[in-house]
Amino acid sequence: MKKLAYIILGFIIGAVLTYYFCPRDLGEETLHTKIIKPKGLVSPGQAKKLNDNWTKFREAAVDSAAKKQGRNKDNRSTWWSIEDIENYIKFAKNQTDSLKYNLTGIRVYSGVYGDNAGRTKKNLSTMFLIPTVKKGKAEASMNPFNMMLQKGDDCEECDGLNDGTGGNNSYPN
Template sequence: MRKLTYIILGFIIGAVLTYYFCPRHVGEEMGLKIVKPKGVITVNEAKELNKNWTDFRKSAVDSAAKKQGRNQDDRSTYWSLDVIENYLAYAKAESDSLGYDMTGIRIYLGVYGKNAGQAKKDLSTMFIVPTGKKKTSEASMSLFYAQKGDEDLPTDPLNDGTGGPNGYPQ
């Protein structure tokens, strides 16, 4: 009977230790709350923006694709979540090593040139560029510090996403 008491006591101690030392949800543990970011729009607003692009830009953009023998140009780019997360970690580390604080990203529209090969020649692309500021020391000789806005950082941008659907689903 005494062995059974030790076994039960061992299970209770193990359960208590597991409860306190095993990780739970990171947000709960650190007191973080997920907040909807500024700038999030509704699906209906996204559909309206896409419809406006179709109404006012599609024919001009697709005319360049027709010169290359394609019916239409890509109008979106897809990167997997793993690629985006890996790129952000890479860009933060690279920016830091170059003496910059990465504070955001900027997405540019681009066009592949004549040397891109027949599949991409003169067609649209999108690429992501890290933005931020040069790291500065806390102390300054100047009483007035001109705060510059975030600028593109000299870290390699991300390209080579895959062309996405030609229009947001209506």
Template sequence: MKKLSYIILGFIIGALATYYFCPRQIDDGIDVIKIVKPKGVITPDQAKTLNNNWTTYRKAAADSAASRQGRKVDNRSTWWSLDDIQNYIAFAKHESDSLGYNMTGIRVYLGVYGENAGQDKKDYTTMFMVPTAKKGTDRASMNPFTFQEDEEDCPECSPLNDGGTGYPPGAPYPN
């Protein structure tokens, strides 16, 4: 009987020690979000270099094409609000799921508005996003090695366009 009381006392001491010394997540109604730096994040200096390279190697050709359409310069950027991007990702994920696809990412394309786009957009370059996806559902696997396949555009999903131009066409990257 004496040994049983020692066991019970040990459980009580262990429970108290666990309660006081083990960290607990405080639930104050705020969702804790883990921030992960995505692959491909570059420095502002690298972005300026990429932009300067575009100016050096592509601006003349783009502006030449724009001049044939009656404009001095072409658009060189597209802007979407954070809300629009977050809403689009949620929308695209839901749409791809409902169509039987697993959304794997987003691809950004260059496009050109046609003659019927109105005077504000006529013949300007634009960018639009298309969800990439795989057909079917995820399957569990015990294989620890995964090989990334080429991601394909979701052929039935709705792309996102109508972003703003951001900086005026032809303006240099801001310092």
């Protein structure tokens, strides 16, 4: 009988140790997250064509302007890490909530670093992200379809995301 008690105690200790030391998914989100195909996806062939069209119709003008600023070529892409993008989306949601806005999306803008941007970025093109919002949480909550019908305005009070890595390579890089 004493041996049986030790065996049962061993099973209990093993179960407790297994519970605390075995890896497991702690995120509720990942258990119930449904992957939804976003609107506006383009195939790799379509992306190549878009890039080729940019090269055909814009590259000469953009690089000509860059040459006037003392550069041979201008940036034609901007890269951010997945972590930076995910963190920015969380940050934008938090910031717009605190301003009593409904975050409706993210808009991408083209910009140009100025003369004071340092040697590596001086007068080069860049991209930056700005949250778009609908003002007034109370109004939007009355109509659940409000968010789907209207894209939203730029949040002029919100911080944007810049400082990605620029490049002058064409697609695919």
